[in-house]
Amino acid sequence: MNREPALRHPLLARLAEARRTTDELFDIVRPEHLYERPIAERHRIVFYIGHLEAFDRNLLDGRVFDLPSANPEFDQLFAFGIDPVDGGLPTDQPHEWPTLDEVRAYTKRIRDDIDARLDPVEITKQPVSTDEADPATLLEVAIEHRLMHAETLAYMLHQLPLDQKTGPALAHEPASDPAVRHDMVRVPAGTATLGLRRESGAFGWDNEFGELQVDVPAFEIDRYMVSNGDYLKFIDAGGYANRACWSDADWSWKESAGITHPAFWIRDVARGAWKLRTMFEEIALPADWPVYVSHAEANAYARWAGKALPSEAQWQRAAHGAPLAADGNFDFRRWDPSAVQAHPENRSAFGVEGQFGNGWEWTSTAFGPLPGFEPFPFYLGYSANFYDNKHFVLKGGSPRTAACMLRPSFRNWFQAHYQYVYAGFRCVRD
Missing domain, CATH: 1.20.120.450 (dinb family like domain)
Structure with missing residues (x-):
């Protein structure tokens, strides 16, 4: 032995x-x-x-x-x-x-x-x-x-x-650029590949199999994820009270649950400022870290900005050619996000930055099967139980995502109203 x-x-x-x-x-x-x-x-x-x-x-x-x-x-x-x-x-x-x-x-x-x-x-x-x-x-x-x-x-x-809980004394990197210049990158029309071929021999979860080629018209997408500083503008503009920004279901949830800000934010009333709850301490809100919010909150921001969340195919198309940088923010290397512009080496062929690691990214695509879906016979409910139009696909990965799951075919999903995921977003425009 x-x-x-x-x-x-x-x-x-x-x-x-x-x-x-x-x-x-x-x-x-x-x-x-x-x-x-x-x-x-x-x-x-x-x-x-x-x-x-x-x-x-x-x-x-x-x-x-x-x-x-x-x-x-x-x-x-x-x-x-x-x-x-x-x-x-x-x-x-x-x-x-x-x-x-x-x-x-x-x-x-x-x-x-x-x-x-x-x-x-x-x-x-x-x-x-x-x-x-x-x-x-x-x-x-x-x-x-x-x-x-x-x-x-x-x-x-x-x-x-x-x-x-107990944890290390952490020294946080100061915000390097509180006013991140959020330009948009044009992605030309082309094909996005979702999923894996069964005959590839690669490991994947049941929802990853059934390779699908999607023709994607040209669109624009944010170069970086939406930051805390960006999202603060939405809050200061009264976004959580603006009915027009929210779908009927999301507004009903927000109102009934009394949601007024991201779950990771804490209002410092005495100083009239916001703080961020990290794993082991509360710190001044880092303006250039990605904001972590629910799908409902991300969608409301996108509507307020006159944009939309990307579909799964758009996100995948935008990520074409992106390398998995060796020093990216994933695989349990950090407890916290990095600045949205901190990993220029993780850039797609079209100039989109930081799509893998630093925070999952919400898409507008409801979680569902790819063509020819077959549930794992030894784990029948892993995916199929969540094909309910109440869960949405996330792509990319967070600081606490294992490196093996940063493969492009991996599909994460969560409920639209769940606020606790290390998930942010970026917006698209046709």
Whole structure:
């Protein structure tokens, strides 16, 4: 049995690294606060400690090897997250969850059992079960699922009060150009390629397959993402009170929820200024960082500016030729955004900058299937459960997005009214 780290299969090394990433994230939270629910629409933090290991157990059991359950009740309890879209929020109380010792014992047992069986497994692209899953693909799913949670957990922990977590003392880069010159770049008519060919052999999630060629007419797009400074002009102009800027559904949401500003902004009433809540502190609002907002807020700004959000095909077309810069703001390198103009080396063939990393970017495209969509047989609801015209496609990536998911075909999605994603936007004009 080969347990030399340097000689193990690369997927096993990636799994170990992904585990370290999520373990370190949970360590940010002071133990007495692991039963908090920082975002009302999500489970309590303790759920995710159990979920990551339960997911791996439920995915691999019977497909790569037999994995007897040490606790079938926990396997079910920690199986699925939640994403309520109709106003129904979870009401469970902390005392209804297992103790932290019980959860830790459960997760340790799963890791130990999986690792003992993975080492001797031949990791191939050959199916080993009736649902035609192979060990390599299933390990890719386990790794990327965990890395996705490493990002979405950051959204959750970001909303946790500062005194409930620990973190490094951070020295933030000063705003280098508060008045970013926001010109638009012309993108000529051409073809955008969405998705992947099934026969490519590349790993992708089920919604990525079904390559689609889209003819895109010429358009203009912002060179940079919309910054905090840009968005402040919208707020100062009364954008949140201007009914004309909002769709009916978005206005209803904003009014009923009492939304008056981005979720990451804090009003410093005494000084008459805005501050930004970062993961570990509150700082003066950096004017040239990208603004992080919901799809509804991004769409309202675009309408106010006389523009629109790009379609998925327009965004993809604009990104043609963009390299993934080695020093870009992604792959857990920073907790915070960089200035929108900070990565000129990440420039597309048309001069659009910073499309990969630094913040996901909302599109106007409702999340849906590409041609010939087939759900993963071992994860039937991963995409299909969200083809509901209530979730919208995001492209690019954020500072907390793993590098492997910056591939051009990757399609992220969230509800239009969810404010907590590290997501911004840029606008287009025909």
